[in-house]
Amino acid sequence: MKTLNALTLYLVCLFPSWSQAAITAGVSVSDLTNPYFVTMVRSLRDELQITFGDDVRLLVRSSAYDHPRQVRQLEEFVAEKVDVIFLVASDEHKIGPTVERIVTHGTPIFAIDVRAKGATATITTDNVQAGRIACKGLAESLNARGNVIIINGPQVSSVIERVTGCKQALVHYPKIVVISDQLNGTASIEGGLESMAYALQAYSGIDGVFAINDPTALGAEQAIVQANANALIMSVDGSPAGRDALLQRRKGWIGTATQFPDVMSREAVKIADKWLDEHKVDSTVVLIPTKLMNQDNAASFSAW
Missing domain, CATH: 3.40.50.2300 (Response regulator)
Structure with missing residues (x-):
């Protein structure tokens, strides 16, 4: 209270x-x-x-x-x-x-x-653009190969369009495999943590993560750190917390497509x-x- x-x-x-x-x-x-x-x-x-x-x-x-x-x-x-x-x-x-x-x-x-x-x-x-430039950056950071998961979110237009843009970018990288796009991180830190923790148990060899917003990415980061895993994280938001993660060059964080x-x-x-x-x-x-x-x-x- x-x-x-x-x-x-x-x-x-x-x-x-x-x-x-x-x-x-x-x-x-x-x-x-x-x-x-x-x-x-x-x-x-x-x-x-x-x-x-x-x-x-x-x-x-x-x-x-x-x-x-x-x-x-x-x-x-x-x-x-x-x-x-x-x-x-x-x-x-x-x-x-x-x-x-x-x-x-x-x-x-x-x-x-x-x-x-x-x-x-x-x-x-322009959420399609945001997803597109984020996942192009993710693919390039992975040297155009590897296993990627998309941590999805509430099925509102902004989230749907970001995932659409991400997939549009990744289709140009045939050696990148999207192994999951169905996890719902609920657009929150808690949801990102739970989804990423599940993914790390369910799938082996996760090289990259596209999170639909920065809170989801921050939760995914916690799960990766707790599991002592290695995966690159790309997001959408440009939030103060996401910016801090990049300024601090925290492990895994490679970028976030900014919103205004x-x-x-x-x-x-x-x-x-x-x-x-x-x-x-x-x-x-x-x-x-x-x-x-x-x-x-x-x-x-x-x-x-």
């Missing part, structure tokens, strides 16, 4: 609510224990204040990848008469009917990071501002390019 109270207090301080607001916005993200989503929400708040003034009211919720919970959150936003909703979908297809109903009734929903069927617009990392949650958030607010002013958007899908961070260039990247 102390941990919960501390987290609640932290979020209240980080994302305050104003009694009178020029605009009220709701945001539902996947996991507020993940620095990626904390950065995303903080950037949304900052850009909303720049655009609409300090008296913005921002309602922040975490779905914990729970679809019914997220549906309730969206319905709560409507009941609060928000002007705009920003959404990291727990499931792009299941959330579709709810999104379409809310948008049809006049409240725009802007999907960030993960696509959401029926959203007014989507702003996300602050850029996504700021772009989402700009698009929302245009919609609120003109009731139209220039593009329904905006892809944010990614770059590969490795041990040699990590110092040149800013932390979230």
